[in-house]
Amino acid sequence: MACCGGSDKACANTTDSLTRSRHTVTSNQLKIVLVGQGGVGKSSITLQYVKGQYNEYIDMTIGAAYFYKTLSVNGKDIKLDIWDTAGQDRFRCVAAMFYRGAAGAIVVYDITDKESFLGAQSWIKQLLQNSNNPVQICLVGNKLDLADSRRSVSKEV
Numbered sequence: 331m332a333c334c335g336g337s338d339k340a341c342a343n344t345t346d347s348l349t350r351s352r353h354t355v356t357s358n359q360l361k362i363v364l365v366g367q368g369g370v371g372k373s374s375i376t377l378q379y380v381k382g383q384y385n386e387y388i389d390m391t392i393g394a395a396y397f398y399k400t401l402s403v404n405g406k407d408i409k410l411d412i413w414d415t416a417g418q419d420r421f422r423c424v425a426a427m428f429y430r431g432a433a434g435a436i437v438v439y440d441i442t443d444k445e446s447f448l449g450a451q452s453w454i455k456q457l458l459q460n461s462n463n464p465v466q467i468c469l470v471g472n473k474l475d476l477a478d479s480r481r482s483v484s485k486e487v
Contacts, residue, residue: 358406358407359408359411360410360433361411361413361433361434362432362435363428363429363434364415364438365415365435365437365453365456366438366449366450367439367446368416370439370440370446370473371440371472371473372415372436373390373391373395375470376412379399379412391415394413394414394416396412398411413428429456429457429461430460430461430462431462431463432457433463434468435461435465435466435467437454437467439469439471440471440472441472441473447471454467454469
């Protein structure tokens with residue numbers, strides 16, 4: 331996964347800015363949540379980033395899945411606690427409890443699915459309502475490999 335910029339360097343820069351936020355100054359841990367509609371590829375992004383694995387077919391997450399990854403930022407080890415939340419409507423209230431304490435959130439949409447892009451706004455609203463501290467939010471369009479199937483999402487971004 332490339333965080334907000336397409337490269338590991340961009341991810342390190344984003345992580346560096348998160349470590350300077352008021353609620354993480356004394357901590358070497360950052361909580362990151364991935365949110366978005368079901369089937370947009372949150373689990374695929376997470377597995378690719380954490381384990382370097384790509385699976386074309388992954389079962390949908392039920393509730394949330396936890397992963398972690400340690401990065402070195404400016405000579406300091408930072409542990410990312412990554413929560414991959416379920417995107418189905420029946421799990422939305424469960425997902426909200428994972429927002430508390432998050433330093434960052436990655437809102438994922440599928441570039442071939444306009445509804446998932448339009449739904450991103452409600453995920454951001456829910457994040458802001460349920461987070462107990464300022465949270466950095468990154469909007470990520472996923473499934474670029476399926477760009478030929480794109481349906482007018484690019485014009486609205």
